[in-house]
Amino acid sequence: MTDVMQVKGLLFRHSDEKRWLKRPELFRLGPIDLNVQRGETIAIIGENRAGKSLLAKLLVGALAADEGEIFLNNEKYNARYKSSAKTQSRTHDIRMIFQHSSEAMNPAIPVGRILDEPLRLNTRLPESKRKAIIEETLAKVGLLREHYYYYRHMLSDGQQQRVALARSIMLQPKVLVADEPFAALDPSIRSQTVNLILKLQKEMGLAFVFISHNLGIVRHIADKIVVMENGEIVETGKTETIFRWPQHELTKKLIMAYQSLVPQQTLR
Template sequence: MSQILDVSGLTFRHSGKKHWLKKPEIFALGPIDMQVMKGETIAIIGQNRSGKSLLAKMLAGAVEPDAGTIRLLERKYWSVKHRNARKKADITGIRMIFQHSSESMNPGISVGQILDEPLRLNSSLSESQRKDLIADTLVKVGLLREHFYFYRHMLSDGQQQRVSLARAILPDPKVLIADEPFAALDPTIRSQTVNLILRLQKEMGLAFVFISHNLGIVRHIADRVIVMDNGQIIESGKTETIFRWPQHEMTKKLVLSYQSLVPQQTLR
């Protein structure tokens, strides 16, 4: 597999609001170094406030780091020095899937209008070409072409999540970033969504980086696992290696917590 994403020295430092009785809280993340290969699935795990969600947002461009470099296909996607120099084609290279899909959908416009926006802003396709591509993408994520005319209130939770996925893959990205993309779904819909993402990943050659507290899903779909604590990567490796032979105490705690919830015969 060829390298598709290279992160070097990514750093973020945030000071909380001052209070007259105590010092302001300071949260520092990084420096983070990581690489993602084409078609690879990487899970980032850790306890609350470990920095994993913040890292996902920085990778997706939703939060600006204080230092570091992100390279996409060996081209500089982001750096402090070139923070205003990203091209439209680069911006669409990394896309994000939202956890609560309903909150990311404007209830006042149709699915077609929601999906048309990223294409209208980041492509030179004509209106008819965009409409055809949107209809084809709806089918690709398991919806109907007719869903182009639906509104949010007309869709189930699972269908809303598929619209969110369609919006993410429309600009033909190279990397998908997702923060707890399955947490808000019931078990049946969750299983369908996982399988759909795996199929799309294989068809499109996508790299998938996701945050999850569900270590069952992590073990099922991730090629590699990154463990974070207090803004640092404390351990990383192949999924089965992390689950069978965790080294760091925090990793052991997370794995033991998972093992206590599943039948022991499934761990052999």
């Protein structure tokens, strides 16, 4: 496999202004170096405030970095700029799935218009062609073409998550970044969504970068694991290697916590 995305020297500094009786708070992320191959799934794990969600926002261009470069298919993008023609091209190739899909859907707008927005803003396709693409994508994520006319309140949680997934693949991206995409779903819907993502990944050759606290899902779908602590990558490796032979103290702590919650026979 070849690298579809390379992240080099990604650095972000954030400082909260001093408040009454409080010292200013400084958070630094990076420098981060990361390679993602076509069709690969990378899981980013760590404790709260490790910088996982911040890294996701930097990758998709929702926040501008202070330093660093992102390469997509060997084309270089400067991660320091949030809005430019080249950054817009980058956001076609890297799309994000949000944790709470319902909050990302306007309740006053039908599904068809929600899915039409990325096509209308980023392509010059006529309305008829855009509608055909939307209906095709709805079918691809396991929804009906009739869902084009549905509103948010008419959809179940699982269907809302499928709409979010449809929106993320509308522009045929190379990389999907997801921040806890399964946390708000009940176990049965979560399992269906995981299998759907694996199916789309195989069909489209997508690379998938996802943040999760659920190490059961991580072990099931991730090819590689990245462990973060205090804004830095402290360990990385193949999934089974990390689970069987963790090296960093934080990794050992996370794996031990996971193993204490599952029957021992499932670990063999």
